[in-house]
Amino acid sequence: MGESERGTHAQRIRERLRADILKGRLPMGARLKIVELARQYDSSQMPVREALLQLQGEGLVRISPHKGAEVRAVDERFVRNIYDIREILEVFFARRAASVATPRDVAELEAIEDTYERHLEPRGIAQRIRLNLRFHNSIYRLAGNEDALEIIDKHAVVTRLLTRKHNHSPERARQIAEQHRALIAAIAAHDVEAAGEIAGRHMRDASDALVERMRSEASGG
Amino acid sequence: MGESERGTHAQRIRERLRADILKGRLPMGARLKIVELARQYDSSQMPVREALLQLQGEGLVRISPHKGAEVRAVDERFVRNIYDIREILEVFFARRAASVATPRDVAELEAIEDTYERHLEPRGIAQRIRLNLRFHNSIYRLAGNEDALEIIDKHAVVTRLLTRKHNHSPERARQIAEQHRALIAAIAAHDVEAAGEIAGRHMRDASDALVERMRSEASGG
DNA sequence: TAGTGGTCTAGACCACGAC
DNA sequence: TCGTGGTCTAGACCACTAC
Numbered sequence: 001m002g003e004s005e006r007g008t009h010a011q012r013i014r015e016r017l018r019a020d021i022l023k024g025r026l027p028m029g030a031r032l033k034i035v036e037l038a039r040q041y042d043s044s045q046m047p048v049r050e051a052l053l054q055l056q057g058e059g060l061v062r063i064s065p066h067k068g069a070e071v072r073a074v075d076e077r078f079v080r081n082i083y084d085i086r087e088i089l090e091v092f093f094a095r096r097a098a099s100v101a102t103p104r105d106v107a108e109l110e111a112i113e114d115t116y117e118r119h120l121e122p123r124g125i126a127q128r129i130r131l132n133l134r135f136h137n138s139i140y141r142l143a144g145n146e147d148a149l150e151i152i153d154k155h156a157v158v159t160r161l162l163t164r165k166h167n168h169s170p171e172r173a174r175q176i177a178e179q180h181r182a183l184i185a186a187i188a189a190h191d192v193e194a195a196g197e198i199a200g201r202h203m204r205d206a207s208d209a210l211v212e213r214m215r216s217e218a219s220g221g
Numbered sequence: 222m223g224e225s226e227r228g229t230h231a232q233r234i235r236e237r238l239r240a241d242i243l244k245g246r247l248p249m250g251a252r253l254k255i256v257e258l259a260r261q262y263d264s265s266q267m268p269v270r271e272a273l274l275q276l277q278g279e280g281l282v283r284i285s286p287h288k289g290a291e292v293r294a295v296d297e298r299f300v301r302n303i304y305d306i307r308e309i310l311e312v313f314f315a316r317r318a319a320s321v322a323t324p325r326d327v328a329e330l331e332a333i334e335d336t337y338e339r340h341l342e343p344r345g346i347a348q349r350i351r352l353n354l355r356f357h358n359s360i361y362r363l364a365g366n367e368d369a370l371e372i373i374d375k376h377a378v379v380t381r382l383l384t385r386k387h388n389h390s391p392e393r394a395r396q397i398a399e400q401h402r403a404l405i406a407a408i409a410a411h412d413v414e415a416a417g418e419i420a421g422r423h424m425r426d427a428s429d430a431l432v433e434r435m436r437s438e439a440s441g442g
Numbered sequence: 443t444a445g446t447g448g449t450c451t452a453g454a455c456c457a458c459g460a461c
Numbered sequence: 462t463c464g465t466g467g468t469c470t471a472g473a474c475c476a477c478t479a480c
Contacts, residue, residue, distance in 0.1 A: 008286055008468065034448065044470045046267055049449090053274050059368050065229055066448060066476050081368040088309045147280050147302040151372065229449070255467065265451050270468090287457050287467060 009047035014054050016041060021060050021071055022161045028073035032061065058154050076211055079162070082155050083207035087200055089152050090136075094199035096143035098187045106188045109138055113180050120177070122170050135180060139187075163210055172209070179205075230268035235275050237262060242281050242292050243382045249294035253282065279375050297432055300383070303376050304428035308421055310373050311357075315420035317364035319408045327409045330359055334401050341398070343391050356401060360408075384431055393430070397423075 017037070020026045037048045052069045055061040059082065063069045072078065097105075112135045119127040140149050179202045186194035238258075241247045258269045273290045276282040280303065284290045293299065318326075333356045340348040361370050400423045407415035 010468085011286070033446095036447095038470095045449090046270070046469060049267075049271070050274065050468095053271065057278050059371075065232070068448065078368075081366045084313070084366055085310075085369050085372070088313050089306075092305070092309050145302045145305055147299075148306050150280075151306070231449085254465095257466095259451095266468090267450060271449095289467060 009041075009043045010050035010054075013037070013041045013043060013047055014051035017051055017055060018058070018060060018157070019161065021055075022074060022158065024074075026071050028071055028075070030071045032069040032071065034068075058158055060158065074162075076214060079210055079214065080207065082159065083203060083210070086152060086155055086159070087203040087207070089148055090199040090203050091196040092145075092148065093140050093143040094183065094187070094195040095192045096145075097139045098190055098192045098195035100144075101142055101187045101190070103188075105138070105142055106184065109135065109180075109184050109187065112138060113177070113184060116180070117177050120170060120173050128173055132176065139183075159210075163206070175205075176202075230262075230264045231271035231275075234258070234262045234264060234268050235272035238272055238276060239279070239281060239378070240382065242276075243295060243379065245295075247292050249292055249296070251292045253290040253292065255289075279379055281379065295383075297435060300431055300435065301428065303380065304424060304431070307373060307376055307380070308424040308428070310369055311420040311424050312417040313366075313369065314361050314364040314373075315404060315408070315416040316413045317366075318360045319411055319413045319416035321365075322363055322408045322411070324409075326359075326363055327405065330356065330405050330408065333359060334398070334405060337401070338398050341391060341394050349394055353397065360404075380427075380431075384427070396426075400426075 017026075017032075026032075032052060034045050034048050034052075038044050041048070052061055052063060056063050056069070059078070060072055060074070061069050062072050112131055116128060116131040116135065118124075119131070140152065143149075179198060183195060183198045183202070186198055238247075238253075247253075253273060255266050255269050255273075259265050262269070273282055273284060277284050277290070280299070281293055281295070282290050283293050333352055337349060337352040337356065339345075340352070361373065364370075400419060404416060404419045404423070407419055
């Protein structure tokens with residue numbers, strides 16, 4: 001049996017619904033009827049409800065009592081909102097990291113980044129995605145606020161699907177590597193302002209790139 | 222029948238559970254068994270599950286698949302985490318508001334604040350709570366990021382119960398009024414830096430006051 | 443005042459942990 | 462292997478909407 005059989009029904013339904021929404025197969029405003037979805041996903045009502053509840057937490061669905069759930073617009077405004085939140089959280093994390101990092105923490109970041117840069121060739125994309133995640137997670141851990149981390153994680157699931165592999169093209173990979181190096185330097189120097197500044201720019205770049213791409217896809221094809 | 226009969230079962234159970242956790246009647250780490258809670262709250266399993274899922278979103282409960290739910294520690298660390306998040310969100314909102322506010326928006330904030338200050342006497346507490354909420358909501362609306370607003374709202378439910386009426390004592394009310402006036406001035410002047418600075422201080426004050434109070438309650442009685 | 447569909451109930455099913 | 466308790470199923474109940 002394939003990967004798609006792992007976990008609870010609710011998890012599988014959540015993932016399929018999320019993908020369907022982000023790919024535009026379920027258009028904005030579409031009514032999500034529980035019994036219908038249960039039939040469709042070959043399950044029953046409770047797992048569907050649970051999945052919808054969690055997707056509401058990710059901002060992809062809106063539920064009103066006794067009225068039901070509908071798909072939220074995954075448009076430029078939504079993307080901007082989410083990236084604005086991620087930006088201020090990333091800045092917060094970077095600043096914290098810069099103020100508390102030990103030489104040992106810095107060495108760990110450098111080790112991850114060294115490995116990242118050994119995979120800049122096109123075929124290294126899977127490695128790059130994993131290492132980029134590890135790099136940022138290391139910084140988050142330094143800040144020690146697991147509630148903020150949860151918010152980032154929730155949004156990351158959505159943005160990861162939205163950006164697919166775009167953010168990890170070889171050209172962008174080199175740009176990311178540069179920004180990571182600059183961030184490490186700022187953290188090592190305990191330069192709080194610079195660390196926040198770099199992390200913020202890093203996010204604004206990602207946001208602009210995604211919005212740009214959404215626009216060209218909307219008009220071009 | 223009283224207020225406690227309104228809404229869905231899930232809503233009522235959520236509210237009772239939240240209150241029980243924040244008041245310490247359900248201690249940190251306590252196992253939350255669905256069937257047991259269903260019996261206790263005179264309902265059945267699905268509403269309880271739904272309530273637990275939503276409380277997980279508020280950070281009060283932790284759920285792991287096939288393992289169950291347990292109460293998260295509502296301690297100093299938790300409070301600091303939540304207030305750190307609120308602080309950066311409030312700063313974001315205030316900066317945005319300062320950069321986009323029209324004279325009409327400023328006039329609305331002033332009108333709300335005028336009314337607030339007409340209720341500084343001890344008995345005006347209910348009004349103050351309501352007007353303080355309206356004041357902040359007006360600023361949030363100016364920033365136009367409903368996803369960020371949702372995060373604030375979620376945390377606000379928790380912090381409102383934690384602070385009870387403490388933050389609205391007459392002395393603190395005057396301090397709040399001062400900070401609000403300063404914030405309005407910064408917004409009117411489109412002084413982004415100052416607005417962010419004031420909003421941030423406003424939150425740090427609230428956070429410090431709450432942590433201080435938790436400590437004295439923990440030792441004193 | 444139906445009809446639609448969200449919400450809830452009772453109980454079966456089955457993953458996990460203890461022995 | 463067994464017990465506990467989380468997860469799921471089938472269908473009843475009832476709030477909302479349109480007529």
